[in-house]
Amino acid sequence: xxxxxxxxxxxxxxxxxxxxxxxxxxxxSLERGKTLGIVGESGCGKSVTALSIMGLVPGPGxxxxxxxxxDGRSMLDRKQRELEDIRGRDIGMIFQDPMTSLNPTLxxxxxxxxxxxxxxxxxxxxxxxxATELLEEVHIPNAAGRLDDYPHRYSGGMRQRVMIAIALxxxxxxxxxxxxxxxxxxxxxxxVLDLLRELRAEHDMAMVIITHxxxxxxxTADDIVVMYAGQIVEHATTLDLFDTPEHPYxxxxxxxxxxxxxxxxxxxxxxxxxGRPPDLLAPPLAxxxxxxCQYAGHDDCAGVLPALREIRPGHWVRSAxxxxxxxxxxxxxx
Amino acid sequence: MVADRxxxxxxxxxxxxxxxGQEAGAALQRxxxxxxxxxxxxxxxxAATAAFAFLVxxxxxxxTPMVVSxxxxxxxxxxxxxxxxxxxxxxxxxxxxxLFVRTALGGxxxxxxxxxxxxxxxxxxxxxxxxxxxxxxxxxxALMRFLDALxxxxxxxxxxxxxxxxxxxxxxxxxxxxxVASWFTTARVMRGQIITLKENDYVRAAHALGAxxxxxxxxxxxxxxxxxxxVFVFLELPGVVLGEAFLSFLGLGxxxxxxxxxxxxxxxxxxxxSHPYIIIVPxxxxxxxxxxxxxxxxxxxxxxxxxTRSY
Amino acid sequence: xxxxxxxxxxxxxxxxxxVILMTFVMMRQIKGNPFQVTERAVPPSIxxxxxxxxxxxxxxxxxxxxxxxxxxxxxxxxxxxxxxxTVNDVIKEHFPVSLKLGLFAMIWAVLLGIPLGVxxxxxxxxxxDYAAMGFVNSGYALPxxxxxxxxxxxFAVKWRGVTGFPTNGFExxxxxxxxxxxxxxxxxxxxxxxxxxxxxxxxxxxxxxTAKAKGLRWRRVVGVHVxxxxxxxAVTAAAPLLxxxxxxxxxxxxxxxxxxxxxxxxxSITGRDYSVTMGITVMLSVIIIVANLVVxxxxxxxxxxTRDAxx
Numbered sequence: 036x037x038x039x040x041x042x043x044x045x046x047x048x049x050x051x052x053x054x055x056x057x058x059x060x061x062x063x064s065l066e067r068g069k070t071l072g073i074v075g076e077s078g079c080g081k082s083v084t085a086l087s088i089m090g091l092v093p094g095p096g097x098x099x100x101x102x103x104x105x106d107g108r109s110m111l112d113r114k115q116r117e118l119e120d121i122r123g124r125d126i127g128m129i130f131q132d133p134m135t136s137l138n139p140t141l142x143x144x145x146x147x148x149x150x151x152x153x154x155x156x157x158x159x160x161x162x163x164x165x166a167t168e169l170l171e172e173v174h175i176p177n178a179a180g181r182l183d184d185y186p187h188r189y190s191g192g193m194r195q196r197v198m199i200a201i202a203l204x205x206x207x208x209x210x211x212x213x214x215x216x217x218x219x220x221x222x223x224x225x226x227v228l229d230l231l232r233e234l235r236a237e238h239d240m241a242m243v244i245i246t247h248x249x250x251x252x253x254x255t256a257d258d259i260v261v262m263y264a265g266q267i268v269e270h271a272t273t274l275d276l277f278d279t280p281e282h283p284y285x286x287x288x289x290x291x292x293x294x295x296x297x298x299x300x301x302x303x304x305x306x307x308x309x310g311r312p313p314d315l316l317a318p319p320l321a322x323x324x325x326x327x328c329q330y331a332g333h334d335d336c337a338g339v340l341p342a343l344r345e346i347r348p349g350h351w352v353r354s355a356x357x358x359x360x361x362x363x364x365x366x367x368x369x
Numbered sequence: 370m371v372a373d374r375x376x377x378x379x380x381x382x383x384x385x386x387x388x389x390g391q392e393a394g395a396a397l398q399r400x401x402x403x404x405x406x407x408x409x410x411x412x413x414x415x416a417a418t419a420a421f422a423f424l425v426x427x428x429x430x431x432x433t434p435m436v437v438s439x440x441x442x443x444x445x446x447x448x449x450x451x452x453x454x455x456x457x458x459x460x461x462x463x464x465x466x467x468l469f470v471r472t473a474l475g476g477x478x479x480x481x482x483x484x485x486x487x488x489x490x491x492x493x494x495x496x497x498x499x500x501x502x503x504x505x506x507x508x509x510x511a512l513m514r515f516l517d518a519l520x521x522x523x524x525x526x527x528x529x530x531x532x533x534x535x536x537x538x539x540x541x542x543x544x545x546x547x548x549v550a551s552w553f554t555t556a557r558v559m560r561g562q563i564i565t566l567k568e569n570d571y572v573r574a575a576h577a578l579g580a581x582x583x584x585x586x587x588x589x590x591x592x593x594x595x596x597x598x599x600v601f602v603f604l605e606l607p608g609v610v611l612g613e614a615f616l617s618f619l620g621l622g623x624x625x626x627x628x629x630x631x632x633x634x635x636x637x638x639x640x641x642x643s644h645p646y647i648i649i650v651p652x653x654x655x656x657x658x659x660x661x662x663x664x665x666x667x668x669x670x671x672x673x674x675x676x677t678r679s680y
Numbered sequence: 681x682x683x684x685x686x687x688x689x690x691x692x693x694x695x696x697x698x699v700i701l702m703t704f705v706m707m708r709q710i711k712g713n714p715f716q717v718t719e720r721a722v723p724p725s726i727x728x729x730x731x732x733x734x735x736x737x738x739x740x741x742x743x744x745x746x747x748x749x750x751x752x753x754x755x756x757x758x759x760x761x762x763x764x765x766t767v768n769d770v771i772k773e774h775f776p777v778s779l780k781l782g783l784f785a786m787i788w789a790v791l792l793g794i795p796l797g798v799x800x801x802x803x804x805x806x807x808x809d810y811a812a813m814g815f816v817n818s819g820y821a822l823p824x825x826x827x828x829x830x831x832x833x834x835f836a837v838k839w840r841g842v843t844g845f846p847t848n849g850f851e852x853x854x855x856x857x858x859x860x861x862x863x864x865x866x867x868x869x870x871x872x873x874x875x876x877x878x879x880x881x882x883x884x885x886x887x888x889x890t891a892k893a894k895g896l897r898w899r900r901v902v903g904v905h906v907x908x909x910x911x912x913x914a915v916t917a918a919a920p921l922l923x924x925x926x927x928x929x930x931x932x933x934x935x936x937x938x939x940x941x942x943x944x945x946x947x948s949i950t951g952r953d954y955s956v957t958m959g960i961t962v963m964l965s966v967i968i969i970v971a972n973l974v975v976x977x978x979x980x981x982x983x984x985x986t987r988d989a990x991x
Contacts, residue, residue, distance in 0.1 A: 091892055115898070123895030130893075135886040140908050149904075150894045201894065409783075518695040521969040522702070525927035526945060526961045533949050534709040611823060615931055618825050634825055636866055641829045652826035659821035 036107060037064040038241050039088070040292040044101035048079075053316045057083040057096065059265035061344075065258075067208065070235065070242040072256030072273070074249060074288070078312055080265040085211045090118045106208065126156040127202030131214035133194035143170075144182035147201050147321045154205045169200040173230060182261060192223035196230065203234060210235075212243045216251060228255060233319050249292055253277060264312050264323040264333060267343060271350040281346055281357035283328045284308075296306045322355065330356040376420065406596070416554040416668020423661035426654070430476030437470050442626055448646050459650050462636060471545035471628060472650055478629040481541065483610040486547040490605055491598060494552040498559025499591070502567070503582075513560070516553055524550040528612060534620055546616070547609050555601055563596045579658070596673040607659035614655055630655050685977055692969050695737060699965040700751060704744050707958055710949075765961035770944060775963070778933065778940035784856055784927050785864030789921075793868035794914065797875025800912075802902065804880065812872070824928045828862040828935045840951050855926040859936045863928050867921045878910040885909070912979065919975040920966055 043097055046058040058080040065071045073081045086092045088103050090110060103110040108127065110118070121328065122128075130136045137146060147169060148162035157165060163182065173196040186194060195215060202210055212231065216224040232255060237329035244255055251274070252259055259276045261269040269282040280286045287308045310327035322328075325337035336355035343353045346360075411417050444464045451461040459468035501512040528546040535542035566572065567590065575585050610630075616622050617631025618638070625632070630651040637648030713775045796816065800809045819827075835858060882888065883906060930942035941960055948956040 091889065093889075119894065119895045119897060128893040130886065130890060132886060136890045138887040138891070138905055138909070141905070148898060149900070153894070153896055153900075198890070201890075257820055336764060490729055515698075518698040520972065521699045521965045523926050523961065523964040523968060524923045525930055526964060527706070529946065530703075530706050530710070530948055530957070530961070534706065607821070612927075614823055614825075615927060618823075618931060619934060621946075634823070638825065638829065642833060645829070645833055646917075647825065648829055652823050655823050656818070656821035660817065663817075663821070674852075 037069045038106060039065040039243075040104040041084075041088065042102045042104075044084065044087055044103060045099045046083050046092055046096055047099050048096040050095060050316075055315045056265050056318055057315060058087060058316070059315075060100075060101070061262070061265075061267055063260055063267070063270060065209070065241050065243065066236075067241055069257045070244060070255055072252035072259045073243065073245045073262060074247060074252050074259060075262035076247055076312060078315075079262045080315075081262050082213050084262075085128070085213050085243065085245055088211065089122060089126060090115075091122075091128075101253075116180045120154075123150050123202075123207075124205045125207050125210045126211065127205075127207040128211040129195070129198045129202045129213065129215050130219045132199055133191050134218070135279050136198060139186055139192055142183050142185055143197055144188070146183075146186075147204060148198070150201055150204045162208075165204070166200075169204055170197070172203075172234070173200045174199075174226075192219055192226065195219060195223075195227055199227070199230065200236070203238065206238055206240075208241060210240050212242060214246055214338070215244070217246065217248070224251070231255065249288060261288070264318065265315055265324065266353065267351075268324065268353045269351065270343070275347075275350050277357065279350075281350065281352040281359060282324075282354045282360075283330055283356065286325050286358065287327075324354075328356075332362065394557025405664050406672040407668075413668045413671060415664050419661040419664030419668065422657065423665060426476070426661065427480065428656055430473050430480055433478070434470055435472035437467075437473075442466065444662045449474060450640075453646065460644075460646055461532055462647055463640060463644075468633075468647065468650055471633060471652055472630070475628040475630045475633045476654055478540075478623060478627060479610055479631065480658070481612060482543050482547070482613050482629065483606050483658075485540075485544045485664055486551070486609040486613075487602055487606045489544060489548040490552045490609070491602060493548065495594075495598065497552070498556040498561075499563055501556070502560035502563030503590070505564075505567075505591050509560070513557075516556060519550075519553055522550050523613065524612070528616060529619075529621060532616065537624065538616075538621055543613060543616070543623065548611050549610065551605065551612070551673065556603065558597065560595065562597055564594055566590050596669070600669045600673070603669065607662045610655060610658055613655070614651075677678050684980055688973050688976055692973060695969055696751075696945075696966060697748065699969070700748060700962055701744065703958055703961050703965070704747060707954055711951065713874060726939050729919045737875060746842060747958070755826050767955050770956055771941070771959060771963060774941045774944050777938060778929055779836070781856070781859055781932070781938060781940060782929060784860035785925060785928075786867060788860050789867035789871055792864075793871030796868075796872040797914075798879060798907070798910075800872070801876045801879035802881065813876070816869045816872045820873070821867055824862065824866065824931045825935060827865050828859070831858045831862050832935070855936075859932050859938060862936075863925065863932045866924060866928060869919060870917060870924075871914055874960035875910060875914050878913040879906060882906050882910045896965075915975060915978055926964060926968075973975055 037288050041064070042062050043199065044058055044061045045056070048055040048057055049080075053205075059116065061080070061084055063071065073084065075081050083092065083096065087098050088110065090113070092098065098111055101111075105121070110121075113121075126217055137143070144163065147166040148157075148159070151157045151162040151165055152159075154251070155165075166182060167179045170181065175181060175193060175196060186197075189197065195218075212229075215231070216227050220225060231242070231244075234240070246252055256273050258270070260267050261276075261282065263284050269276065269285050270278070271281075276285065277289070280289055282322075287306070290306045291308065293305060308327055313323050313326070321338050321341055322331065322336060322341050325331040328337075331337045334355075339355070341353050341355050343351050346352050346357055402635070410420075417680040434611075444466065450463060451457055451465075453460045457467050457469060459472055461467055462471070497512065497516075501509045501516075527550045531546035531549050531617075532538050532542055538546075572585060572590070575588075580588075613622065613629060614631035616633060617629055618635045620635065622632045622635070623629050628636075634648050637644075637651065641648045796812050800812045803809055835987075861895060888901065888905060891905045892898075926942075930946065932938070933940040933942040934946075941964075945957065945960050947953075948960065
């Protein structure tokens, strides 16, 4: 049985202008010890999906339907108190901006030990010892001495490592990393990703990594889910996705990656996807990618919302014109 | 210093300056920003209601005496201490004078003093702050240190001392007394504004084009602080009106027969245990002014930069 | 941290000197003769003697020097009107009363204001929130004298039988309750509003989301993470409130017949008792300056970022 099973999750936000369908029918499952990558542009609903799993969707948003089953039990109909037990202990989460994700008025030590004391019931000294070990695990130099420092004494990369230490403190079965490297510069990024890889193996932890960076996901994920406008448009193993992407959006994402080798590299222009994502305020029941898709327009495919179908074993796609079918039906670009 | 911390309250206004500074520049842009702000303001129900209430008060204060026939100076002991009725909507005082008209006239005085003092505060504060911020360097430092010292002056005692210097309390002495210890915050905020705006690229561009300092100051910097200034007007006005009321209540206010809300309250004080409405009416008028001005200031602050809004 | 404190303390000395200077200069502008007890003018020879005794014949900077020396040795000079009393006597007699009143008022303000703010923020937009904020906002606008008189009217007059509060006279612990409430009301509203706003802002912060994601009990999230960061603006607000409190105390002491420093101040000004006026003003200034210092230090303790950032 999978560690995490999400089925037709829908999370909407009530606003003055109406309801925003931030997550509109997302399903996936994750096995123990595996890593799932969720990619997509800003606003496609990847973060909200993660927050929905944790029960941390802010204020005007709420999960309207669907199910989330973690370790055999449903998450959505739990009381807050039960969720509080699971969070931090069985599921850890790290966020995008390390500069603001730590409380500036508490020492790093306190912020680590409070988790330990809360979930593992350690006393003060044991908690401090464990906290020092955790800092060492994430390669913070002079860990014992830095325990009583305040966050502003740490650099961005170090703070993110602290966040990881906190998330892993109680040996959770699942780690959700929401854009863990986006706010860091490239060299620091590499260090953090290496660290995640190392810890994952050591703790045999499942991970969901959310990012808009295809490079990051290629390195860390076993399976990838591509989201667009609140829905999953493609789901495959990493190898399969990069080898034979099916959805026009995925293809465009991959094409947009700057190339260092290949023909015409010096003369060509950077490829970008024209247009913008649709407004998720009561979206129409139609193909959401159509306005930006280069294969739409020859037939009525734009007016119909395609279902997510398994085009190959283990490879799902939500498109009327996935790549492998285009050759067969000779659909050309617009 | 605490003065810095205090400035954090007004930091929301300074953030406004940053966004304004980055967006503004050409006069054309400014006009549409103003329209934007007006639009946002009118959509804010609390602020629009407050603005309406404020105008109603101003209208009451200025128009009523011209329209109503009852004279505020008619002493008629037979009519003393009448309760509110149709003929005398607010009742009468111990001399039989109609309170409705007296409150309106008193309001005129209070509001006039209030606006005069507020404008004086703005003027002093803006000049001081602008010089300090614009000059920078040692002058800025010195001026700010001096300002920090001024914060140590207790407001009311100094107002009272100022009044004593003038001898008899009439309009202008009162205005000066109220201004003397109230302009510090404005100066500080203005300085903060100017400093933030100074760093903007369009100012550098102006310099690069050879603009002289006064052109930069008057054409570029000051107009972009207008929004903040207007907000501050509505923030300072209540304080000043309340200050005048306090001074009058203590017996240091405008001499009769002219009255202000404060002196009316003082009159009412002598008989509040038997006829409380005499003190209640002018107090409520003051409260009305304070509340409406405050919500207008709030609304203006939101209208100028919705990002600083707290939900 | 220690360096920070020392620097701040050292700074207060020139500030106090400056404040004394300004007060001194202003006081000299007040016309009047403290020795003139009756309508008749004081005989010139007596005037000269009195002038010489109180150094009033020396140039102003000499007088200033004498005065500063006096302040340094805690000798604020003799009362010019009440010949057998020194200013220190006056202060010793009346200041403790005002101090107690101020303290009680602040305690009330904190005890009611902060919880109101906290719970309003936690239950944002609920009926409790609206009711509490309505109460707070209206309380803020109503002038001190109205609140005082209303309190007396209801609690001491109308419902006398129930509460047993006296209407005037100042005996027993009963007598402190109403004045403390009246004086503390405005500060209470300020605290409530600031705490609420600050908490709302803190609740939005990323680190609160992290705390929740760690699975901490909501009790702890609020008690440790939210409150600690929200209290900082409230602390900062405390110092300016002192000015509020001083001004308010003048009114409250007047109405409740409390023999405090505020009442004495007004009397000394009208009586042209320069030294008493100076003495009280200087003392109040020193209190304000020291209070600002304390708040600054407290702020440094509460917000670790400022400790290191301080140059």
